[in-house]
Amino acid sequence: MTAGDALASPPAEASAVFGSRLDLAHRYAERLATDGVIRGLIGPREVPRLWERHLLNCAVVTDLVPPGARVVDVGTGAGLPGLAMVCRRDDLRVDLVESLARRVTFLSEVVDALGLAEQVRVVHGRAEDAAVRSTAGDAEWVTARAVAPLDRLMRWCVPLLRPGGTLLAMKGTQAEAEVATHRATLRRMGAAKVSIVRCGVDTLDTPVTVVTVERDRAGRGRH
Secondary structure, X not given: OOOXXXXXXXXXXXXXXXXXHHHHHHHHHHHHHHHHHHOOOOOHHHHHHHHHHXXXXXXXXXXXXXXXXXEEEEXXXXXXXXXXXXXXXXXXXXXXXXXOHHHHHHHXXXXXHOOOOXXXXXXXXXXXXXXXXXXXXXXXXXXXXXXXXXXXXXXXXXXXXXEEEEEEEEEOOOHHHHXXXXXXXXXXOOXXXXXXXXXXXXXXXXXXXXXXXEEOXXXXXXX
C-alpha cells in the first residue's frame, strides 16, 4: 500500500469548512499524500490524519481574515497554512515564503496543478531576507505555523507587516504560557495588541489556537 492509499476520505467537517471548494482541497491532500511524502515534506504517519491535523485546522484560520486580503505565509513548508487557506477562500491572495529549494519546487508544482497561479505566489527565501521583504512586505496579514517561538517569529515578521498589520501564529496548548513569557518582548518589538483566539469552534472537534499580534500603527518597535 502506498502513502496515497492511506489518505482518508474527507471527514464530514470538510464539507462545512471547504464548501464548493472541497474538491480543490482533496486534490491538494492527494499531492501531500503522494509527492509530499516522497519528497520528505510530510511524514508517512501523517497521511491518515492529513484532514484533521493539517488541512482543516489550517483552513479555519481564514475565519480571522477579511475578504480580499493579502496574506504572507512565513515558513510555509508544504503550503500550510497558506495553501489550505486558499483552498477554502477564492478571494485571498497568498505569498508562500519558503527557504528550501526542494519545497519551493513542490509548492510551484502544486500551485500550477491546482490552477491557483492567480491567487498564490511562491517566494523563495527567508522572512528576514531583504529580497523577501521587498517582494512580500507591506502585508496586512502574516501567518506562521510551528515556525519558531513568538519572540523570534515576531522579529522575523515585523519587517513584513505594515503598521497596523497582524501576525497570526498557530500555536498549541502552550499558547497561553508562551504569550506570558514573551509579552514584554513583543511590546518592545512593536506589538500593540496580543490576543489568543480559537478558530473552528463551530466546525471542528478540536478548535485551533491562534496567537494574534497586531503591529503598532505608528510602526514603532525594533527587530
